Each structure stands twice: as C-alpha cells, then as structure tokens.
Amino acid sequence: MNQAALSLLLTRSSCGLLQAPAPSGEALEHILQAGLRAPDHGHLQPFQFLLAEGEGLNRLGALLAESAKQDGAAEEAIERATQMPLRAPLVITVAARVQPHNKVPAFEQHLSAGCAVMAMQMAAQAQGFGGIWRSSPLMYSRKLHELLGLNEQDQIVGFLYLGTPATSLRIPSFVNSAEFVRWI
Numbered sequence: 001m002n003q004a005a006l007s008l009l010l011t012r013s014s015c016g017l018l019q020a021p022a023p024s025g026e027a028l029e030h031i032l033q034a035g036l037r038a039p040d041h042g043h044l045q046p047f048q049f050l051l052a053e054g055e056g057l058n059r060l061g062a063l064l065a066e067s068a069k070q071d072g073a074a075e076e077a078i079e080r081a082t083q084m085p086l087r088a089p090l091v092i093t094v095a096a097r098v099q100p101h102n103k104v105p106a107f108e109q110h111l112s113a114g115c116a117v118m119a120m121q122m123a124a125q126a127q128g129f130g131g132i133w134r135s136s137p138l139m140y141s142r143k144l145h146e147l148l149g150l151n152e153q154d155q156i157v158g159f160l161y162l163g164t165p166a167t168s169l170r171i172p173s174f175v176n177s178a179e180f181v182r183w184i
C-alpha cells in the first residue's frame, strides 16, 4: 500500500491564507502535470491553465473588474473584483477547452477540467504548498471568457489560488461515509 498517497487523499484540505513564495520551477511543473493527468474521455485534453503572478495578478484583477463592469455589477463589486486575485501569489484560472464530440458532451469536458483543479491542489499540498479552489459569479461571465481570449464554448471551472500556507492546514474532521452511501 502507498501510505503517503492515501494519506494525501484523506487529508486534502484548502488553505485560503496564502503568501509567497508561490510554487515555481519543478514544483509548478509537477502541479501542471498533475492537472494534465485528470481523467479525460476521448483524450480531448480539454484543459487550459491561465497563470497569473506578480503583475499578472493585477492584470487578472483588471479583467475581472472590466467584465464585472460590462456585466452591470455595482461599483463595490467591481472594486472587489480588482482585488480578488491579490489573495495569493499565484492564481491559475482553469478552463475547459470544450470541443464538439459525438461521444463526449461538454459536461464531461467540464468535469475533466474540474478534476484537474483538484489534482493541482493536491500536487501543491504534496509539495508543501497550499491552495484553494474558488469560483465567483464572474466564472460564468461570457464577457470574462472573451477578455481572457477563451472561445465561446469554453467554460472556466475555477480559480486555483496557490502559495505557501500562512497558517497550518486544517486537519479534516471525520465524516461518516454511511450517510452518503447506498448499496444498490
């Protein structure tokens, strides 16, 4: 049995308080490779990882704010959007690059991209980093998709905030699996 792998699966947890350094170099490449190992029906590789750090975080904030503005958001929400990416030293916007396919509907391609988010979070945790998968109503904004250069059929599935945990990772509490299980 691979105890370390099992332990990572059983203790995966999110960290929202993140500071520099962000994963870089080989550590970042491991994270991206883990994302690319997500299950993928039809080998369509429906993944797009848009990385932002340093000035890129401000650029992402500006795009979020611009889409919020064009979507008619209130001034306060627009200002909040500008600040959103500044909560971590690295933000990966993960989008499903959806391709028309007769056996693989868009939903399955969204699921693949979602699996990539979790795989990348876990690869970060495995290397001593922390992260949190966040969304926002802007995740569904077609305007944001356009500003990020995504195609009409693409779908952002999350913003993965990564960095070094500024607090210790929460130890997940026990959940009784019986409450979620039914044998058929």
Ligand SMILES: Cc1cc2nc3c(=O)[nH]c(=O)nc-3n(C[C@H](O)[C@H](O)[C@H](O)COP(=O)(O)O)c2cc1C
Binding pocket: 012, 013, 014, 015, 132, 133, 134, 135, 136, 157, 158, 170
């Ligand atoms: C699709 C998706 C979107 C999420 N969006 C947010 C979010 O915008 N803000 C947030 O605080 N948590 C969000 N979460 C939840 C966190 O990623 C995290 O799972 C939650 O805080 C529980 O912590 P844990 O992962 O350690 O159990 C989202 C999770 C998923 C799967």
